[in-house]
Amino acid sequence: MASYDYDVIFIGSGHATWHGAVALVAAGKRVALVEEGVAGGTCTNFGCNAKYLLDTPFDFIDGLENYRGLGVNELPAIDYRALAAYKKANIGPMHLGLEGIIAQAGVDMLRGHGSLADAHTVVVAGDDGERRVTTEFVVFGTGEHPRRADIPGKELLHDSKDFLDLDDMPGSLAVIGAGIVGMEFASIALKMGAKTTVVEFTDTVLRPYPQAYVATLKAKMEAEGCTFMMGQAVAKAEAAADGGVLLTMASGETLVADYVVEATGRVPNVEDLGLAEVGIEYSARGIKVDDHLRTSVPNVFATGDCVDKRIPKLTPTAEFESNYVAGVILGNPDPIDYPVVPNLVFTLPRISQCGVTVAEAEAAPKRYRVARVPYGQALTFMAKSDKASDFTFIVDEEGCLVGCAIYGVDAGELINVAAMVCNLRLTVADLGRMIFSFPGTTYGFVSMMMGAMRG
Secondary structure, three states, X not given: OOOOOEEEEEEOOOOOOHHHHHHHHHOOOOEEEEEOOOOOHHHHHHOHHHHHHHHHHHHHHHXXXXXXXXXXXXXXXXXXXXXXXXXXXXXXXXXXXXXXHHHHHOOEEEEOEEEEEEOOEEEEEEOOEEEXXXXXXXXXXXXXXXXXXXXXXXXXXXXXXXXXXXXXXXXXXXXXXXXXXXXXXXXXXXXXXXXEEEEEOOOOOOOOOOXXXXXXXXXXXXXXXXXXXXXXXXXXXXXXXXXXXXXXXXXXXXXXXXXXXXXXXXXXXXOOOOHHHHOOOEEOOEXXXXXXOEOOOOOEEEOHHHEOOOOOOOHHHHHHHHHHHHHHHXXXXXXXXXXXXXXXXXXXXXXXXXXXXXXXXXXXXXXXXXXXXXXXXXXXXXXXXXXXXXXXXXXXXXXXXXXXXXXXXXXXXXXXXXXXXXXXXXXXXXXXXXXXXXXXXXXXXXXXXXXXXHO
């Protein structure tokens, strides 16, 4: 039997790797993480955590706006500079805490860029040169990076990391892309009073989500002052006379903004990893894997956002895959079985969904029944005065919930309840044996859900 330096080496240290690494060490394996940046990757340091911290006060304010004229006459003002400082103080050192967790668990951290020399040898290229370490198994969890347009003046555009690290909100903001990140950032900027414009190449906003809800959100944002330039492609960027950025569209239209965020999607980190050299298949969509997350080289796995997959590329999905691969290495023979995955957009208000989508259900009326409930109209007080709050339940032929979409109040939390009901195949009788706190949005949500399931 070959003798290796490690049993398992993970390349990357985000949620797609470190959870599995800790589990493997606990099972007695010798494990290392290779990281060229800060521990924890994008979500921990430059993405989800920072966005959630910055967004939360605006979520409160958006909720308070539903009570304007109903006892709430003035809304609090947000000092973005102070909020940004608070973000940096809390999120900035987070990687240090994670490094402590990793070290205490007994996982080695190898600093530098990791790539394969062969199926069992990882080259770690750091500031102090290269070193080669051998391993029985390799797991790639290298994540993604922002897509950047190759246009004149591209150096004037900023990515999501830049926006989340701003010390203050600019007076005007242009967001290129009407996907999740673009719409989330536009929502925050609007609440700060920034003149906000969203530029989108297609004719659709938030394509994966229920378009009835998206239309409601878009109309709300337009009423708050957001401008949408649909069907427009940015052809070039240049410095404007007033110090801002002048964007010129392929159509000839122009737009000037103090700050421009490019949010046109993310690209898997698959380059310079030695994949092709050892025969691992990959494409622009990511590393190709089988139903055990194995690549075309049997001892090499891939997890998280760098994988070519249809399942939503989300932090909890990456963590799920990380733990799954650890189980496979420890002897689990079963293929990966993804549960229903809840996902949401942190717009104001939120849109969330899980399971069978509304579009999928409407395309298969013999298999699914779609029940839309105007919750905010039916139970305004329980919906926290959000009259636009709305639920859509998707029920199969057996009367079980298989999908859900939510617009409005507590959509991010309620979708977790829906996912649990879907995953456990709970029936109306099962839910009837439970007691939920009253009054509250969860109680109202489950009550409406049970009504939909009964038909």
